[in-house]
């Protein structure tokens with residue numbers, strides 16, 4: 001066991017029981033709020049910009065999902081501004097940016113673009129921003145390459161791989177049909193990825209205006225998501241790794257069927273707990289900025305351990321497939337096909353982690369579906 005996992009175990013032991021809503025859920029169960037503190041009651045409206053600190057601006061853009069918004073931050077950078085993330089690549093977001101650049105951001109020049117990860121709500125308009133301002137794009141190498149790979153998501157062989165992956169986990173073929181029928185969704189939601197980028201690596205230091213940011217990267221939600229930490233000013237741009245009210249999606253997909261996404265996520269949380277101060281203002285990719293980073297890290301780690309225990313408990317009664325475990329883990333939620341796909345990805349993430357920790361083992365069946373049983 002790594003030192004980080006040991007640390008995480010200690011964290012879990014010292015934390016109380018917490019239930020979190022799943023990211024795609026309608027329910028917004030209240031959080032044990034006493035540990036978290038929100039300095040802003042409300043987010044900026046569609047044509048508004050909030051100055052969080054001198055030289056730190058907060059913008060919120062709409063998303064066409066249940067998670068209906070994404071946060072963008074601008075950091076003063078000499079004569080211009082560094083933009084962190086871009087919004088989803090659709091006409092509404094282009095219209096929203098155009099209104100902002102003609103309104104509250106009139107005269108603002110974006111001199112550098114940082115994209116935290118390859119999901120379309122973050123990288124979506126990178127091509128459009130880079131073209132408009134002629135600015136460089138900064139990403140981690142893995143997230144840039146992942147964005148390039150996502151642009152070809154709809155390839156038939158990739159869809160077939162996802163179908164076989166779901167079949168092996170016992171998922172309903174109708175749901176798989178509905179999910180894969182969504183086809184080229186990703187392509188419709190990103191502008192063309194800029195053909196060149198500048199690499200951000202963990203451990204780098206980035207000077208943005210008067211501030212120095214340490215680059216931290218972490219897996220689990222995305223492969224190598226970039227976070228920015230300014231220790232002097234106690235600012236932490238957490239991207240989607242630590243959100244205040246929802247638990248970021250941590251899934252496994254056909255492209256890497258044995259990935260231990262949850263193990264990577266927990267390791268990243270443990271690293272953040274170790275290297276980032278507790279009194280930072282957290283600027284997340286979704287939701288409101290907040291204080292209480294370490295309390296939130298504990299809640300997120302507890303939430304996943306709770307799910308692991310639910311799964312182990314069910315598997316002790318009888319071996320279970322992923323498809324059988326989805327309603328066990330997500331019993332509070334009515335799921336449509338899209339949400340069922342994400343729920344399955346999350347359950348596999350927990351199963352793979354439990355396999356790595358040797359808490360479960362695989363039981364193959366004659367039909368080719370795999371079930372899981374205690375070791």
Ligand SMILES: [Zn+2]
Nearest residue numbers: 119121240285
């Ligand atoms: Zn996001």
